[in-house]
Amino acid sequence: xxxxxxxxxxxxxxxxxxxxxxxxxxxxxxxxxxxxxxxxxxxxxxxxxxxxxxxxxxxxxxxxxxxxxxxxxxxxxxxxxxxxxxxxxxxxxxxxxxxxxxxxxxxxxxxxxxxxxxxxxxxxxxxxxxxxxxxxxxxxxxxxxxxxxxxxxxxxxxxxxxxxxxxxxxxxxxxxxxxxxxxxxxxxxxxxxxxxxxxxxxxxxxxxxxxxxxxxxxxxxxxxxxxxxxxxxxxxxxxxxxxxxxxxxxxxxxxxxxxxxxxxxxxxxxxxxxxxxxxx
Amino acid sequence: xxxxxxxxxxxxxxxxxxxxxxxxxxxxxxxxxxxxxxxxxxxxxxxxxxxxxxxxxxxxxxxxxxxxxxxxxxxxxxxxxxxxxxxxxxxxxxxxxxxxxxxxxxxxxxxxxxxxxxxxxxxxxxxxxxxxxxxxxxxxxxxxxxxxxxxxxxxxxxxxxxxxxxxxxxxxxxxxxxxxxxxxxxxxxxxxxxxxxxxxxxxxxxxxxxxxxxxxxxxxxxxxxxxxxxxxxxxxxxxxxxxxxxxxxxxxxxxxxxxxxxxxxxxxxxxxxxxxxxxxxxxxxxxxxxxxxxxxxxxxxxxxxxxxxxxxxxxxxxxxxxxxxxxxxxxxxxxxxxxxxxxxxxxxxxxxxxxxxxxxxxxxxxxxxxxxxxxxxxxxxxxxxxxxxxxxxxxxxxxxxxxxxxxxxxxxxxxxxxxxxxxxxxxxxxxxxxxxxxxxxxxxxxxxxxxxxxxxxxxxxxxxxxxxxxxxxxxxxxxxxxxxxxxxxxx
Numbered sequence: 001x002x003x004x005x006x007x008x009x010x011x012x013x014x015x016x017x018x019x020x021x022x023x024x025x026x027x028x029x030x031x032x033x034x035x036x037x038x039x040x041x042x043x044x045x046x047x048x049x050x051x052x053x054x055x056x057x058x059x060x061x062x063x064x065x066x067x068x069x070x071x072x073x074x075x076x077x078x079x080x081x082x083x084x085x086x087x088x089x090x091x092x093x094x095x096x097x098x099x100x101x102x103x104x105x106x107x108x109x110x111x112x113x114x115x116x117x118x119x120x121x122x123x124x125x126x127x128x129x130x131x132x133x134x135x136x137x138x139x140x141x142x143x144x145x146x147x148x149x150x151x152x153x154x155x156x157x158x159x160x161x162x163x164x165x166x167x168x169x170x171x172x173x174x175x176x177x178x179x180x181x182x183x184x185x186x187x188x189x190x191x192x193x194x195x196x197x198x199x200x201x202x203x204x205x206x207x208x209x210x211x212x213x214x215x216x217x218x219x220x221x222x223x224x225x226x227x228x229x230x231x232x233x234x235x236x237x238x239x240x241x242x243x244x245x246x247x248x249x250x251x252x253x254x255x256x257x258x259x260x261x262x263x264x265x266x267x268x269x270x271x272x273x274x275x276x277x278x279x280x
Numbered sequence: 281x282x283x284x285x286x287x288x289x290x291x292x293x294x295x296x297x298x299x300x301x302x303x304x305x306x307x308x309x310x311x312x313x314x315x316x317x318x319x320x321x322x323x324x325x326x327x328x329x330x331x332x333x334x335x336x337x338x339x340x341x342x343x344x345x346x347x348x349x350x351x352x353x354x355x356x357x358x359x360x361x362x363x364x365x366x367x368x369x370x371x372x373x374x375x376x377x378x379x380x381x382x383x384x385x386x387x388x389x390x391x392x393x394x395x396x397x398x399x400x401x402x403x404x405x406x407x408x409x410x411x412x413x414x415x416x417x418x419x420x421x422x423x424x425x426x427x428x429x430x431x432x433x434x435x436x437x438x439x440x441x442x443x444x445x446x447x448x449x450x451x452x453x454x455x456x457x458x459x460x461x462x463x464x465x466x467x468x469x470x471x472x473x474x475x476x477x478x479x480x481x482x483x484x485x486x487x488x489x490x491x492x493x494x495x496x497x498x499x500x501x502x503x504x505x506x507x508x509x510x511x512x513x514x515x516x517x518x519x520x521x522x523x524x525x526x527x528x529x530x531x532x533x534x535x536x537x538x539x540x541x542x543x544x545x546x547x548x549x550x551x552x553x554x555x556x557x558x559x560x561x562x563x564x565x566x567x568x569x570x571x572x573x574x575x576x577x578x579x580x581x582x583x584x585x586x587x588x589x590x591x592x593x594x595x596x597x598x599x600x601x602x603x604x605x606x607x608x609x610x611x612x613x614x615x616x617x618x619x620x621x622x623x624x625x626x627x628x629x630x631x632x633x634x635x636x637x638x639x640x641x642x643x644x645x646x647x648x649x650x651x652x653x654x655x656x657x658x659x660x661x662x663x664x665x666x667x668x669x670x671x672x673x674x675x676x677x678x679x680x681x682x683x684x685x686x687x688x689x690x691x692x693x694x695x696x697x698x699x700x701x702x703x704x705x706x707x708x709x710x711x712x713x714x715x716x717x718x719x720x721x722x723x724x725x726x727x728x729x730x731x732x733x734x735x736x737x738x739x740x741x742x743x744x745x746x747x748x749x750x751x752x753x754x755x756x757x758x759x760x761x762x763x764x765x766x767x768x769x770x771x
Contacts, residue, residue, distance in 0.1 A: 002704075002708070003708075003711055027708065029638070029640070029701075030638075049700040049701065049703055049704035049707075050696050050697050050699065050700025050701075050703070051696065051697020051698065051699075051700040051701050052700065052701070052704055053638045059587075059588075062587065072638070073587065073636065074587075074589070074636045074637065074638065075587070075589065075636075171711050171714060171715065172711055172712065172715045173715060173718060262590040263589060263590055265589075266653065268649070268650075268653060269650050269653065272641055272646040272649065272650055273637075273638065273641065275638075275640050277646075
């Protein structure tokens with residue numbers, strides 16, 4: 001029932017998986033995790049209604065949520081994985097034809113008047129990317145940075161192609177329902193996925209067959225809440241996902257855990273779990 | 281008429297005599313093919329009496345109740361099977377009968393005295409009984425366990441638990457044995473011991489001390505105790521599982537059957553429906569062998585508590601062989617798993633176990649449908665209906681105080697969560713209202729824009745050009761006139 005459930009068109013993908021209208025997906029009775037994080041699946045100050053169910057991508061956020069006194073979890077797997085199943089051919093090219101690096105800059109958010117901008121040394125990051133990547137680089141900016149000309153131009157002028165996958169939406173408005181479709185299609189053409197923070201995009205890229213890399217200035221997020229431990233905790237928990245050269249098998253294993261691959265469920269089960277079957 | 285010895289009770293009757301298929305089956309294996317003199321002390325059912333009569337030259341039945349003794353004497357076959365004596369144990373001992381070769385007191389030593397008897401404690405009663413037996417006699421004695429699960433969880437005060445000792449508090453007896461070890465010490469020479477769970481289940485004590493949580497021996501004990509008449513503070517199943525985990529299941533059984541002297545070979549377990557032997561290969565039940573391992577319910581409850589749905593799914597896909605042990609009768613295609621899953625749902629939800637499924641799935645058939653699909657069964661309406669019917673016939677746990685309190689707490693939680701749900705829906709509606717207002721404003725803006733476009737000079741020029749074009753085309757003009765005339769006539 002929360003508008004975050006529509007972010008990136010995730011509700012739409014799950015509705016399609018469940019055999020329902022994915023243009024106007026039915027309400028999910030609870031909260032759907034909308035991005036990978038190091039905590040309980042949501043930001044540290046997220047509000048929850050009594051009795052609402054919490055649908056996480058994977059089991060670790062469920063366990064961490066329990067330590068916060070939260071209950072009523074069910075792990076469903078990341079909608080991106082369901083989309084990969086629904087679109088087995090979207091954007092696929094022969095393995096030997098995959099090329100280049102899709103590079104994700106850690107992004108800010110809409111803020112809602114509470115900040116949400118990122119700050120860091122883009123020039124230094126650009127140098128490091130150029131030193132590291134051996135094939136063409138495409139920079140993906142979230143629209144919050146894409147619309148900041150000083151940020152976008154810094155990467156364009158460095159000679160990178162700069163793209164934006166769209167908006168995740170806010171209060172049911174402006175959601176790009178094809179957001180993840182576009183990402184999946186793009187990932188399947190690239191050899192590498194990289195970012196300056198371990199983030200959702202890295203896991204999606206690995207799930208779509210890319211070799212990951214995480215390096216460079218992680219930058220600062222205005223109003224960032226370090227309650228869950230920040231970058232230091234990420235380094236302690238997922239060292240195998242950090243660096244310029246990462247063991248692909250280990251990265252894939254971690255990705256399967258973090259995206260909850262083993263938790264994907266059949267459409268009929270999902271309809272019952274989300275209370276999507278008609279009761280009248 | 282029965283023979284009367286000192287200590288008879290009248291008017292009086294002892295209900296619920298010891299007996300049933302488990303006890304009879306056990307005695308059938310234990311008793312020698314032919315015995316000389318047999319004493320059956322205390323109330324025992326007709327099957328036990330008939331069995332003893334068929335294996336003995338001479339059977340004496342001692343009953344303290346005169347009316348029970350009279351009824352039994354009147355009911356016995358014309359050729360006679362046994363001599364009925366009414367009176368108390370001490371009265372019979374005073375009569376100094378010939379020593380018995382077999383003594384059966386499976387009902388225990390508590391219903392052998394009357395108000396006119398001496399105040400004999402448990403060891404004294406045991407000594408009197410054994411004094412009636414010959415030196416090499418086979419003696420079977422039922423012993424109640426004061427430290428039993430059902431005793432510990434009994435919600436009645438001690439004074440209200442017994443109806444037969446009103447003339448003297450027999451259970452307020454410091455010398456009454458409180459453990460299997462004390463029974464052994466008091467009686468000496470105990471050859472074998474069986475734990476009694478309810479009236480219909482006997483399990484060899486050694487096996488019980490070695491069994492584990494969720495294993496068949498524990499499940500036998502739990503199933504028997506769940507049908508107990510004892511009003512309970514908490515579910516016995518949880519306590520049985522804890523006891524099995526600690527290797528204490530024999531120690532907390534409601535009672536034992538101890539055997540002094542040698543007898544025939546007995547099985548590992550006796551129940552109302554048959555016997556079972558624990559062998560190196562597992563439990564032999566008839567021509568089937570079941571593994572001595574955790575049962576499906578224990579594994580599934582653990583996976584549900586861990587909220588491990590992938591593990592639950594994988595296990596559910598392999599669980600088929602155990603349907604036979606959950607649901608009685610012959611397997612009936614996909615109905616048997618449906619019945620088993622309905623039963624599991626009732627135990628999971630009714631027992632307030634932890635699990636990851638939301639309440640709207642638990643309230644209807646959705647959980648069962650989900651699990652059936654995990655088992656590879658298409659959950660049709662017919663299968664669900666028949667499965668539900670069968671599950672409703674299976675024995676359910678008896679009500680207990682803890683479950684009632686948990687039900688109450690859950691009802692409060694449900695109310696709180698429903699209120700939260702309504703709050704959430706209201707908030708969602710507010711978002712949606714905002715979304716509608718935004719859309720409406722967008723429509724208004726578009727309409728205004730259209731109106732401005734229409735009233736603009738270029739739109740007027742385009743309109744004039746269109747009219748002129750129509751006038752210059754006679755066919756289009758005729759068509760337009762015809763359309764307007766038709767519309768006018770139909771108005």
